[in-house]
Amino acid sequence: MKYLLVEDNEDLARAICSRMSFDGHVIDHAATVSGAIDFISTYDYDLILLDIMLPDGDGREFLKEHRAREKDTPVIILTARSEVSDRISVLDLGADDYITKPFDHEELQARCRAVLRRKHGTTRNVKKIGDITFDSVSGILQINGQDIMLRNRELRLLELFLSSPNQIFSKQKLADRLFSYVEDVSENAIEVYVGRIRKHLEGSSVRITTLRGLGYRLDHG
Amino acid sequence: MASGATIRGSLRTRLMLLLIGSSAILAIILFVLVRSFAVQIAQQSQDRILLASATSILEAATVRNGEVEIDIPYSAFAMLNTKNDDRVFYKIEQDGVFLSGYEGLISSSGETDSPMFKMEEFNGNVVRVVSESRRLSDDQTTQTLVASVAQTRDSLADTLQDISRTAGILGFGFFVLATALSLWSAAYAIRPLNRMANTVARRGPQDLRAVTQSVPKEMGPLVGALNRLMGRLGASLTQSEDFIAEAAHRVRTPLATVRSHAEATLQRVNKEENRSALRAMIRAIDESSRAAGQLLDHAMVTFRADQIATENVDLGDLCGEIVDRLRPLADMKDIEIALDVRGPAKINGDPILLQNAVRNLIDNALKYSPAESEITLALWTDDKVRLEVRDQGPGFPKDQIEQLPHRFTRGSNAKGTIGSGLGLTIAQDVVTAHKGEMVISNAAEGGGACVNFSFALQ
16 A cells, blocks of 8 residues: 655654554655645555645645546545634545554554545555465455455454564564553453454464563564 | 624614604605695686676676666576575675675675685684676766675685695605605615624524625725724634644653653663653653643633534544544553443534543543453433443542543542543543533443533534
8 A cells, every 4th residue: 555645744744654654654755735746646655644724825725636637536634723723625626545643553543444444446556465465455265265254353463464474572562553552451351352353263374472571563474 | 693783773663763753754745745736726716716707797787868777687596506505695686785696794895806705703603705896977977886695615725625635635645655664765775784694693603704795885985994993803813723833842852852762862871860850851751741731722722612613423434543643542441441332422513622521531541441441432312412431440439520621630540651631631621611511420330531521512
């Protein structure tokens, strides 16, 4: 997946970019409307994350122009303004969704996934490891030609494992990804979800190994 | 329409009274003029006949050998016949000496050549007397003959009465016509004022455009002042909305930066101590950004609720949109949001406010629901239009149900969730602004919070 982030706040942009790369997405960053126009005229992105208030213009203007070129790249608006007043205008202008700053990165990912699912169906983001294929947008896991529909948390967990096979993930790290920071999560909850993934993966060459005291790791082959 | 203004008098009534009053005065003047003119004419014609009669008597006089002889012609009295049989008196004098007729009749034995006309009381009647004189000469002498003819005025009085009646009817008719015209002209004159009041009153609360319709010159200053007032009001409303949006932007952007950094750092840090510090930091950021957001939403809601913009809102469409929007969030906890539209549910209201209220309910439900549970959003219409949000969470603490919609009140079981205590307050305010009712309760079995909105049918 290749994303374009249009955001003038350098700090925030850097943070979003580093997090997106961590999740395995390629992301370009433009700080101005004119920069963003340069980017979209050279590459067809899968998704655009667009801030509203930009130094050389309004993100809404960019959106209007983008839609006027008959491009249907999905756009998610990042807004820091009050939701009450902004929401109608951005959706009317053809944005697919919006998210209010500050946001939970997992929520942003969830919205990206929902928008991509609506726009593209299932063709773009299929990962193959061993004898399984996994489409993190639609949440479909395929083993031996058999489709398994994953629930959202299972999907996110598997996506994380698949992003770096052979890496060890501690229980805390997994908990941070699956649960919001306000929930007090017991380690048992993680074991439940890992257990479910294991069950789904039964009969494939891919498995999740427990490393006592360290965490879990995805192995294949 | 009269809200706030002290009403004293009415332009229309004032205009009408003035017009009717002046037409009454004109009618009376008309009556008096017509009548006095008629009296004058009638008197003149009686005088002319009396004079003709006196003249014909004098014409019949001859002098023979110094003796005056008069053979009064029949026509002299016949011409004075009236339908009321007015009585006629006459008197003939020669050089001041009574010759014939009624001696008591006073004559104007003046020496003038022109005839004399007089009113007089005779035998208990008011009579009109005409005296005419003539000089008669033969070879020796010259005598002056004076003939006076008088007539009672019964017929004249009758005629005058007829004329007065006609003049009265004429005057009254004129008055009635003028009154009708006054009513019409008062209504016509006041019409542009009413028309403008109507156009302004029919406007929605957000419509602060200047009044551009053409108005009469006298209303120019009023409309000008109104337009300037609306301009100022519009500017200050826009300013407040802009301020709220700008305030949100200023508060949230740095928070977003800090949060993203904290999250990114959390991915790299392994030491449990540091991780829990970062988690606490993120929690505090969420807490404050949510509070800021809710405070601003609350300000916006209060601000809009004062002047509620009503349009026909299909709650089914509105909830569908909200559910679509919140589904990714619900997915993160594997919560299913079921939208159960049991029938058409439409009310008149402000869609932005209603959306905000419903979103707050579902936000709450999402926060308190366990993973892999279900939230139901039901809509139906019976004697009222109803909307209900039900979850499978722990429910509201029983002893606090009354206080929860109050500002900054949070349930005792809210510890460990992010919240400002304004969600239900906003919902309550919105429902109140729509003259509806909000009831919060717990599902009978298995707990679960339930919030119910009801609005009157349109």
